[in-house]
Amino acid sequence: MSHDSELNWAGTLEYGAADIIDATTIDEVSSLVAGAKRIRALGTRHSFSDIADTNALLVTVTGIEPDFVLDEDARTVTVGAGTRYGILARFLEDHGWALHNMGSLPHISIAGAIATGTHGSGNGNGVLSTAISALELVVADGSRRVIRRGEPGFDGVVVGLGAFGVVVRVTLDIQPSFQVRQDVYRGLPWDVLLDDLEGVTSLGYSVSVFTDWVEETIANFWVKTRMDAGTEVVDEWRGAKRDIVSAGALWETSDDNLNEQGGVVGPWLERLPHFRLDRIPSNGDEIQTEYFVPRSQGGDALRALRALGPKIAPHLMITELRTAAADDLWLSMAYQRDSLIIHFTWKNEPEAVLALLPQIEEALAPFEARPHWGKLNTVDAATLARLYPRLPEFRALAAEWDPTGAFRNAYLNRLIFTGE
Structure with a gap:
């Protein structure tokens, strides 16, 4: 399904995409990415900045089935990236498991939340992204790539601002329900x-x-x-x-x-x-x-x-x-x-x-x-460069994953990839 124009959840931001396509399978995402010069992923539209926008093609993965995979021995769950946190939470609770934390809204998609560093609260609790142990992305040529905790670049890709590809599957740490x-x-x-x-x-x-x-x-x-x-x-x-x-x-x-x-x-x-x-x-x-x-x-x-x-x-x-x-x-x-x-x-x-x-x-x-x-x-951009000491490495890693800039947009060009 496609749309001519859409707003964010609060109605305060209008997306400027030429088209918004709601993918229903990962294969469809792969085909769309492979055939697009420019493309961005859109989640549940809870952002108030233009981080997810583009003047090209937007693709959502929120309509792809969650396809839960619970690994109790590893204490992880793998799920479709567009799944809302509240849906994942209900599945986990039904099986006796939990996440370390939740955002104030259970309505947000997992991929969108982790890509922007979204969080709950607690002095000892990391942001939601810290629970991620693996990501599967559709990268610029339409192929699928998995990166796991401990592998080179993982700490750059998790809060990735959509710069590395379309995240389609995520693996999260879990703990016994409480x-x-x-x-x-x-x-x-x-x-x-x-x-x-x-x-x-x-x-x-x-x-x-x-x-x-x-x-x-x-x-x-x-x-x-x-x-x-x-x-x-x-x-x-x-x-x-x-x-x-x-x-x-x-x-x-x-x-x-x-x-x-x-x-x-x-x-x-x-x-x-x-x-x-x-x-x-x-x-x-x-x-x-x-x-x-x-x-x-x-x-x-x-x-x-x-x-x-x-x-x-x-x-x-x-x-x-x-x-x-x-x-x-x-x-x-x-x-x-x-x-x-x-x-x-x-x-x-x-x-x-x-x-x-x-x-x-x-x-x-x-x-x-x-x-x-x-x-x-x-x-x-100059202020962000001072605030994030690993930003040069982030830029280099994104260029390696996405050499043609397929996943870049005005937001990234304005704030991250300045002077390129």
């Missing part, structure tokens, strides 16, 4: 967050802090506790109290699409994501921006942004603060540094947001803030 409870806390003083960020984010397996930047205390933060971790759930922590009555809504009426809170124990796949798979994710009519800063400097980064609070708040739905453990994936936003992740869900006011972003990025510049590849930002 139970999680999710508790909402209210009334955290700002000073506590700023002075003891690590204390806040270490309260559970996964912690999310929500703010509008101008409130006197933190509206609410969510602590997701693994029941097998031996972590004590407290009713009060440094002025913040656990709310055992009401849900931690993100904005008006959002609580009806959230996974259960209030300390009710449930399976990992129904607690680690914020939103339910069977409901509309997030708000829907929004723009998203996100930056990673070193967690050791997180308090100072938040202080710098809080000074902009009066400018930010009128255009903001909510900011969410999360964390990620350092990794060795070349273009991961958490490359070699434990990170605080600062996420903005904006109202759909593109002019106002685009005017604000340079001010936010200037405030975060001293902390070498790395923008999420799939979120809207105005960071330029």
